[in-house]
Amino acid sequence: MSRAALLVLADGRFPAGGHAHSGGAEPAVKAGRIRDAQDLAAFCRGRLHTAGLTAAALAAAAALGLDPLRLDEAADARTPSPALRATARRLGRQMMRAARASWPSPELEALAAARPRGAHQPVVLGLAARSAGLGPEDAAHCVAYETVSGPATAVVRLLSLNPFDATAVLARLAPEMDEVARRAAEAARGGFGELPAASAPLLDITAEAHAAWPVRLFAS
Amino acid sequence: MHIDHSHEGPAAVSADATRPDGRRRALRVGLGGPVGSGKTATVAALCRALRTELSIAVVTNDIYTREDAEFLLRNAVLPPERIQAVETGACPHTAIRDDISANLEAVEDLEEAVGPLDLILVESGGDNLTATFSKGLVDAQIFVIDVAGGDDIPRKGGPGVTTADLLVINKTDLAPYVGSDLDRMARDAAAQRGELPVVFTSLKGEDGVGPVVDWLREQLAGWVA
Numbered sequence A: 001m002s003r004a005a006l007l008v009l010a011d012g013r014f015p016a017g018g019h020a021h022s023g024g025a026e027p028a029v030k031a032g033r034i035r036d037a038q039d040l041a042a043f044c045r046g047r048l049h050t051a052g053l054t055a056a057a058l059a060a061a062a063a064l065g066l067d068p069l070r071l072d073e074a075a076d077a078r079t080p081s082p083a084l085r086a087t088a089r090r091l092g093r094q095m096m097r098a099a100r101a102s103w104p105s106p107e108l109e110a111l112a113a114a115r116p117r118g119a120h121q122p123v124v125l126g127l128a129a130r131s132a133g134l135g136p137e138d139a140a141h142c143v144a145y146e147t148v149s150g151p152a153t154a155v156v157r158l159l160s161l162n163p164f165d166a167t168a169v170l171a172r173l174a175p176e177m178d179e180v181a182r183r184a185a186e187a188a189r190g191g192f193g194e195l196p197a198a199s200a201p202l203l204d205i206t207a208e209a210h211a212a213w214p215v216r217l218f219a220s
Numbered sequence B: 001m002h003i004d005h006s007h008e009g010p011a012a013v014s015a016d017a018t019r020p021d022g023r024r025r026a027l028r029v030g031l032g033g034p035v036g037s038g039k040t041a042t043v044a045a046l047c048r049a050l051r052t053e054l055s056i057a058v059v060t061n062d063i064y065t066r067e068d069a070e071f072l073l074r075n076a077v078l079p080p081e082r083i084q085a086v087e088t089g090a091c092p093h094t095a096i097r098d099d100i101s102a103n104l105e106a107v108e109d110l111e112e113a114v115g116p117l118d119l120i121l122v123e124s125g126g127d128n129l130t131a132t133f134s135k136g137l138v139d140a141q142i143f144v145i146d147v148a149g150g151d152d153i154p155r156k157g158g159p160g161v162t163t164a165d166l167l168v169i170n171k172t173d174l175a176p177y178v179g180s181d182l183d184r185m186a187r188d189a190a191a192q193r194g195e196l197p198v199v200f201t202s203l204k205g206e207d208g209v210g211p212v213v214d215w216l217r218e219q220l221a222g223w224v225a
């Protein structure tokens, strides 16, 4: 594996559309559930061990070479919120564009052709990792990291939170990200039957409400 | 890995100047500039002036509302299926420069839904003087400032004022009321921009957008030539 390729893929500046999404942080801030760095840490931890684990395992499975179309169905089944399904597909389409430009491969072309409106983002990310010569742990790490870095960046913008505090939150979560990535890759090796289906119902509910807000800063 | 292979099939980044069938794709023009300088008003006027002769679509990048898109809809500048709003996550310049994926997607969707198009106008959310469009998103860009924002803006320069393909200095009708010196603005702009064109507009006046239409016709002629 190429460690440098992993850095390129995991970079928050990788142009795959993530900057416009808060990962559920915007409604949490509005509801007063995130007010400071401590709240942010709790929010990120919850997201990481639920939606994050599920997404990381999907990405790891795609990186391993499991059928991406079946994984896309598995992702649908694990995403009860229609708003989050639409978001995942939109981000998947955007990830696909960046991935095809960065690490073109027949597998990416095939998935792009089969899902022109976008497959679920973790599946595309996993396949992008595979095309970059990366493995399932790498893909899972990427997803685990973006599961928490997205909300952290958003909260810096929404609350004018001190960026050093937000980054410290991410640093403290590193051991847990490693653990989630490890579990996700292990589950992926067990095949479709082993893929986790952990979810965060409150994130699903608030995502639905957020999608209907007339005025908002983030797309999700 | 296949990183060095040339692309086949549909363009991955849709920067190609031709469609898959070999025809020239739509000319994409970005409009940037500070909040309230008249970007949406310019887009609306351009659509009114050109919509009978060209197939046009618009992408708006509102910062936190859909107001620009709704203004264009309310004023029936174009049918609704020709207007798409992109959400920018509190960073309008990121969406037009550093990570253009959502905008490219909107461009592709418009082309798919109502194409073939001749012209796509992409309006950036009002931003600061450093905002510029990526060449991966647009073929040419217009920077719109106004006389009421201060007549020292051309002198301050910045990437928008200095490098845009066209600088529009709008709301000249307000110059007497805000004490802006148009000659000074013209001199400063010329000093910053060298050969690059500058036009003064007042969109409140009859055919106020005329100078921008003339410039756009030249761009279109060059594009399809």
Ligand SMILES: Nc1nc2c(ncn2[C@@H]2O[C@H](COP(=O)(O)OP(=O)(O)OP(=O)(O)O)[C@@H](O)[C@H]2O)c(=O)[nH]1
Pocket: B033, B034, B035, B036, B037, B038, B039, B040, B041, B042, B068, B124, B125, B126, B127, B170, B171, B172, B173, B174, B201, B202, B203, B204
């Ligand atoms: N007096 C005068 N007013 C103008 C002119 N052009 C635009 N306006 C007014 O200026 C205000 C802002 O114009 P918009 O077109 O919405 O400006 P914008 O650059 O799109 O603004 P944002 O998208 O919010 O950044 C509106 O009330 C327009 O009617 C002009 O030439 N003269």
Ligand SMILES: [Mg+2]
Pocket: B039, B040, B041, B068, B123, B126
């Ligand atoms: Mg506007």
